[in-house]
Amino acid sequence: MPVFQGVSIFPASNIWNARADSLPVDPNSDAIIARISEVYQAANGGNTPHLKVDDMIPWNVVDDSVTFVPLGGISTPESDPGLWPIPNSPLIEAGDGHCLILHRTRSMLFEIFFLQGGPGSWTGGSAAKWDLNSEALRPNGWTSSDAAGLPVLPGIVKYEDILAGSIQHCMRITVSPTMYAQYVWPARHYASHDTTANNPQMGMRIRLKASFDVSGFSPVNQIILRGLQQYGAMVADNGLPYSMEHDQDSRWDTNDLLALHNVPDTAFEFVLTSGLMQDPDLGLAVAIPPALLMTDQCSRSTPVPYGYHLGLVNGVFQEVGPVQYVNQVCTPEPDRTWLTTKPGGRNFQVWKNGALLVPNVDYVMGANPPRVIPLPAGTQWPPTSEVLAAFLY
Secondary structure, three states: OOEEOOEEOOOOOEHHHOOOOOOOEOOOHHHHHHHHHHHHHHHOOOOOOEOEEEEEOOOEEEOOOOOOEOOEOOOOOOOOOOOEOOOOOOOOOOOOOOEEEEEOOOOEEEEEEOOEOOOOOOEOOEEEEEEOOOOEOOOOOOOOOOOOOOOOHHHOEOHHHHHHOOOOOOEEEEEOOOOOOOEOOOOOOOOOOOOOOOOOOEOOEEEEOOOOOOOOOOHHHHHHHHHHHHOOEEEEEEOOOOEEEEOOOOOOOHHHHHHHHHOEHHHEEEEOOHHHEOOOOEOEEOOOOOOOOOOHHHOOOOOEEEEEEEEEEOOEEEEEEEEEEEOOOOOOOOOOEEEEEOOOOOEEEEEEOOEEOOOOEEEEOOOOOOEEEEOOOOOOOOOOOOEEEEEOO
């Protein structure tokens, strides 16, 4: 669970803190990626979209020493009422004028779109408040300081993430176009008049493919890219495709961040989060285990990302995300389920408690849903040398 300035950003069970590396790929992912690319290329001379983490959104940290003041000029009835802890000289985003305020004494988040004015005369376009100890979403149909009705601060890439060595939260991302009158949990609002098929919807989760090689990037950029592989990013607003923001920390090397332009749109995939939802009005997410690693009992624990793993979902074996292979020979052990695969192949068998869970059945990955194909009679499986992946129940 991410903690910034001593404040937990929503409960660990919140959708913002849910991993995405075990989520199934949206069957419409390729069509959505193609639609975004089509629109971008038409407006940009045939150039294709890419990842972008160039822009900055600053955030403010306050405590009870800051006085709560009125906020005028709110143009939408979907804003929260009351007073706001706006410091005398707040940090405000250039352009859209987002002002993000983390109240560390009260564990509250206050976000204002298009903040203008000064002490005694602050105005804003829309404004929203979040209790960071709560799972509550905004009322359905309400916007926030962001088009999707979601908070902005949880999804910004913060330099504190880099110092921690990993990003352990979902990020915020923009795309264009988005769909009219449609959005998916946990989004609460849409911001489009475009009804073209395959437009992405607010609230959708985007993930960097596990197969994308991040090794050629700088250590800082590798942290960002691994965060996108593990937690992904949520569609929160209209804007340049695959664009994210970092915070105002002076230690960012903006020239280094430009190297992320080398991540093409085809490196991304949309994934389904509907299986995480417990209540449409709450951000509470079902816990999904991350891609699993080989245990130390096999004398090696260095993962090699590739392919998928099977999981029991509602009693049915399904593809649930990337498996982390280890080139090591191991023996299935009690109370564990093992997946075995032919070297170089994508066909799996499932072992439990040292025996085949279903004898002579081969689960073939890549189908939707995965196909189940019997092996030829008399097939010896597994051979003496195999690549195994541990999947713990």
